Amino acid sequence: MTDITASEPKPRRRVNLHVLGPVLALVALIILGASLNSNFLSYGNVTNVLARSAFIGIIAVGMTFVITAGGIDLSVGSMAAFVAGVMILSLNALIPSMGIGVPLIATGMVIALATGIAAGFLNGFLISKIRIEAFIVTLGSMGIYRSLVTWLADGGTLSLNFDARSFYRPVYYDGLLGIAWPIIVFAVVAILGELAMRHTAFGRHCAALGANEQVAKYSAIKVERLRLMTYVILGLLVGVATIMYVPRLGSASASTGVLWELEAIAAVIIGGTVLKGGFGRVWGTVIGVLILSLIDNILNLASIVSPYLNGAIQGVIVILAVVLQRESKSAD
């Protein structure tokens, strides 16, 4: 049997635009950026762009699984603000008892992860067990988390204690071997996500669930639990993103994470994941996140068009990236 496999040529699809589309778009943006500003490819700028992509990137990796499994989560932006708020309040409250140091920050991180998991579980539970439409559940929780953080902050801004923040700050600004921590964490999350999507039963099952729930059910997949898990993982990753976000500015307010959900969803779709589910690829999502960040960066660096039009240019590129994939799809 083994020799039969060995003798047969491996089924290899032609390399086509559908696969390459987002990569080409990214390369084109990089070339454009480099030609417009000599600092574009500088170490500092590359680090800035990658590090600021990390929050949405980490969340978008989780979103890839949710969307692949046929779901959607509109609440991640508010959830991030809420988790950040809870984390800051907890850290401030724990300082008197724990003092400032690694245990304090570690406790804060655990609280952030736990809050994220709980928030994701709540979404997932309502969607998979109570069977309410994902769009409605997460639209509702989007408002709930946004209000909660406004309430926690009493309408203002929650700020982390200054000394705690100074201690925590390196988690965003420092790094390993010259690579900033957020970039490292984003890379690790993306690699694990890609492995999970392509090489584990979990990823395969997500795609099956998104493609046809009935087939998944008849194939002895625990459909409800699987769907719940996608939301819990997304919540966990929102927690991870928040852990990287809080040390950056040391604050959270009602305007934290506004529209992150849409950026994350856009990145997922630009990357080639199918919005209605059934097919997802994590590496595409990473490309999508980078494309979105680079557009902003280039527009800021170049000042070639009126800043009033930034949103329009972003919109055009997002739509183009998706159209490019569609056309090449029908061509193959």
Place this chain on the structure above:
Amino acid sequence: MKRRDIFKGAALGLAVVATPVVAQDEETKVIGVAIPSATHGFMGGLNYHAQEAIARLEETYPQLEFVLATAGDAGTMVNDIEDMVATRNIDALVVLPFESEPLTSPVQAVADAGIWVTVVDRGLSVPGIEDLYVAGDNTGFGRVAGEYFAENLSEGDNIVVLRGIPTTLDNERVDAFSAAIEGSGINVLDMQHGNWNRDDAFNVMQDYLSKYDDIDAVWASDDDMAIGVLEAIAQAGREEEMWVVGGAGMKEIIARIMEGDPQLPVNVTYPPAQIATAIELTALGMVSATPVSGRFIIGSEMITPENAESFYFPDSPF
């Protein structure tokens, strides 16, 4: 009603007997207050001051009742105002229009119904509707900052500007700022929108720092944005190179000015407490014969290390 408000109510009962406030008439008057919800530091401060003023006035004037509604968008604000007129029978309305255009005709209808109208901060698009107009000074806000830049920088110095959300208000500020530095020889390298948001301002400032090797000062035009800007500068390790002027007097920023932080030499006020002034004036008009109609522009002042203490409200969320 929160529990502490009930206690306040009880205290008030004693106060009524004790205080010699002579009311104009004993009939209860209802004042509606419609403001945007606290989605941003400044609005958070505004909400705080509104609630605080209402609590204070309810204590002083037992014959006054207040209805406070916060709205996340212009449509909701219109609904809130209609509800106040229809169900709470308000005698006066204090409104900070979410946007000028959509609020103009609903507020006109309120005024036509004989209800006292006080407009705060943002004018309506048709003049003369309101009985009382209380506002911060957007032109002054830009001008005061611009004058400081003109005085403290020399010809050929480079600055960058972070603008807010593209609105009339933002345009007025930026135009006044530009006019004030005109002729000073200061070189404005770039103006991008940071949307009055810390994260956006952080990103924009990071990009400015990548793009320009020589920046002498930053006009962040808002204290939320200033926080993001300072963080980006710290990350680039260029704190010594430039100073930052924000705006609106956030308490954390004021505190640093009080300490004489060289990075934050001054600030310009755009007081969120203007809502309190508007509510107080309206209340005064309701309970007394004092003429309060007209326009009250609360000028933008320079906050310096010397006078910062008088602008510091540690209890305010902003």
Place this chain on the structure above:
Amino acid sequence: MTAVLAAQGVKRRFGPIEVLHGVDFDLVPGQIHALIGENGAGKSTLMKILGGYLSPSEGQLLLDGSPVTFTDQRDAENAGILMIHQEFNLALQLSVEENIFLGREKKRGIFLDKVAMRAEAAELLARLDCHVDPRTRVADLSVPNRQMVEIARALGRNARVLIMDEPTAVLTGRETDVLLGQIDRLRANGTAILYTSHKLDEIRRIADRVTVLRDGTQILTREAKGFTEDAMATAMVGRELTDLFPDKTPATDEVVLTVENLTVPGKVRDASFTLKRGEVLGFAGLVGSGRTELMEGLVGLRAATGTVKVNGTPVKPGSVQAAREAGVVYLTEDRKDKGLLLGKDLTQNLTLLALDKFGSLRIDKQAEDAALTQAISDFDIRVNDRAMLAGSLSGGNQQKLLLAKTMLADPDIVIIDEPTRGIDIGTKQQIYGFIADLAASGKSVIVVSSELPEVIGTSHRVIVMGRGFVAGELTGEKITEENILRLAVGVADRIAETEPA
């Protein structure tokens, strides 16, 4: 009489591959022309060319004797040519009446004339003897009723030419009778009808003329009179089809599955039966008798009460996973909607049920690939390209893939619901062979089927369901079509005679 629609020397190529090698075919008003052949013989391609879905690569179409080119299917529809698809073309979320009038809604001014549409829809359905409220959502209808709606839709369009692609594949015997009666009436009214079916007895009953295709070649066209089913099958397959069903290896006496008082609310009441090692147990009964629901309840796909014991050990109810772990798997009757992911490749479909066998965390793709190679050879799945999508396989090969997928879980007890629905006679024979081999190798099989010859030909023992309960059981010589039908319609004295002690 001249043909209303004819094909002359029609060839069709897809890329470099020619799938129709010059076919002459005509449809005459008031006649039924049957088109038969195995899956992949070119029937669908020819029908699609006649229906305007495809254009011929060579040759021409004649409409009322003059050459015609249809730009698309709408063009053909305007000429009065309508095709009823094997795969339904219905909007599931719309009601029956909305589907019947989809695209040609009756209007009064700018508003829909719902009253008129409802009345006409009801009238069309009544003509088909189909008692469905026109306001019902199609998603809530049974499969046969959906077929009736599809036919009603074509009737509503006053077709001159009706192309019917296996209309009876999902119908029961009674429903088939109604449909054939309706087709008779259409013929009498002068409609020209193209009819395909794998059920050769229907062809003999209804067709005026028969054309046989094999591998894209027209083997013959002749009068239906005197064309026996055997002769048809021989012409289709190109060889003598001796024994469709293989010999049965006797079952053992060891009971592997015991079902006691299984009740699926609203569908099945108190069903009890046993299954032995090496046995093929047939389940017969009318559509709606609860056969499928009973099996779905048994394997945990539906809420059910009662006990299911495998080798004496009770299986946790309501869990497909528990049933699978106990060695019981169910192969659905609805392979397109419940069995296979049509948009995914063969490997992903093959290993979906038994993915845990391919590595505990990381999927071993080499092992998966090897499993596909094995399945392709074991089950004789005809694939053009190992990377092709499951949806591109023909029906018979999809069924083989589904069978391979199920067997990969290495079950002891296999429940196969409608093992040969919509597949050609050659593949049927293969699948009957697989079932017999399974039983001979010591596994136990339950075959649920609406086709009585299939139940009789494969099973050691037959349980007949009637209206949600076990109506009786037949063994050995007693397994005949007549006895099964008596039980199915509930003739009491027969039940007493055949019930086990």
